[in-house]
Amino acid sequence: MGQQYRVAVLPIVSARGLTKKFDDFEAVRGIDFEIARGEAFGFLGPNGAGKSSTMRMIGCVSPVTSGTLRLFDLDPATSGKEIRARMGVVPQQDNLDSELTVFDNLVVYGRYFDIPRAECKSRARELLDFVQLSDRADSRVEPLSGGMKRRLTIARSLINQPELLLLDEPTTGLDPQARHILWDRLYRLKQQGVTLVLTTHYMDEAEQLCDRLVVMDGGRIVAEGSPRELIAQHSTREVLELRFPAGTNAERARSVTDLGERHEILPDRILVYADDGESVLHEVHARGLSPESALVRRSTLEDVFLRLTGRSLVD
Amino acid sequence: MSQETLVWRVVPPILRHSRRAHRMIERSFYVNKLSWMIVVSGFFEPLFYLFSIRIGFGSLVGDIEFAGRSVSYAQFVAPALMASSAMNGAVYDSTMNVYFKLRHARLYDGVLATPMSSKDVAVGEIGWALTRGTLYSIVFLGCLIALGLTDSWTVVLAVPACLLLGAAFASVGMAATTYMRSWEDFDWVQTIVLPLFLFSATFYPLSSYGVWGWVVQISPLYHGVALVRAACLGIATWGIAVHVAYLAALTVVGLTIAARRVDTLLCK
Structure with missing residues (x-):
């Protein structure tokens, strides 16, 4: 095999049997994954699934307990500095x-990478423009809104022009408008060829941004694929959501269990999985059942997660 | 072996492995570039100190015998105040300031996501404490000379002496700070610093402590006071080597523990 070919297919991140233990708690239990250059890759899972521990290992700020991890074909244990120099990190909690000031946040951060001061300043101006914060350049960080702080953190993570960008729950705690602005910026970065690795417990975020993702639960990877593949593999095309008066869900459920391919009884509603939701709803009405509300929708990653783990993503 | 590697071989490992520490100092310059108050306050503190001893002690207490000669009490106490001031500055910068950045602002989490290491953080933060401390020491020195409290050219060595004393206190202070769990723990800092200030041969010579002299000699401030006093009074003895070695050892031990603890706390 020629050297050229090997370089071309080399993943930007690869993990084999990756494990992280804290004292006697095993946060990550031997996971395998590969991330290709230019890809947007997601770790989807509820709180405590081991996503952040995995991200910290990839970020070379948390030593690997066992297994192997390679970034840019380098070992974090021995080449942490070299790897971090080529990577941008947006942590779960802003640590601006x-x-x-907003501007100096970017300049000083660039200096940690040994980037010349003049270069730091010109990149800082460009990045503030990119995240639409130019008019706040001389402001302190404190008065900024949550969404602005998040955007500044993203600008900061780009100061070293990283090949790989790690985003740990990039939009948690933001309002819908702020999330959409952020998604748009991340999408542009992806178009510029930056490899994105993100964790999220929002299925819509994963669907919007990720080419490919792994679903994590209890420190393990339980499924892998593109959002469409995962839905096709683990769920039906449509879902019928039925809501009955409080406390009668379980009882009414018995009369619909034979409908659709399968069903889930949640505390507040019943989900019936079927490729044609409308015809199932028709049948429900034909049986004389009158739910308080009924909704036919497309299957989402939330349903995939429910199927794989028996639990919902956001507790 | 090239000259560079030869130089690095005699430097303690902690300094050899922190080649980006100056970036941390640079950050502090950015933070302080508009805060001229810090420099101004650093000027008034020694001036107040020295006026108080010139006016007060100087007229009440007569000359005393020290190192085989007679010196005024003000001349005796002034170097101790210079050393104590260096200690206080170093302790403040390495405890309260570092604790805030470590636990509340989570500053170092962001720094460690770059090519910077925990050693760079520890050496850089202590480096900043010393940069500021040196500025204060120079101002203090100027006041000493202006008020006629010294008559030897060796007084300029009081500045590097304060630098070394500051390094020892800042290193140990930062190491201790990594073990603190809440602001209440900082009461311990005062509990330790105050007796050091009072009982480090600051206000009376070591001989006055009688059989308890050995306890006084454990105090790092004692060694710092002795160095600054030797510089101000132009005294050269072999004891100076002991003082320097003691403070240098504390610095290396403190720095090493501080860097390791930052690593344990933030890179787990």
């Missing part, structure tokens, strides 16, 4: 420098 509260003692500096």
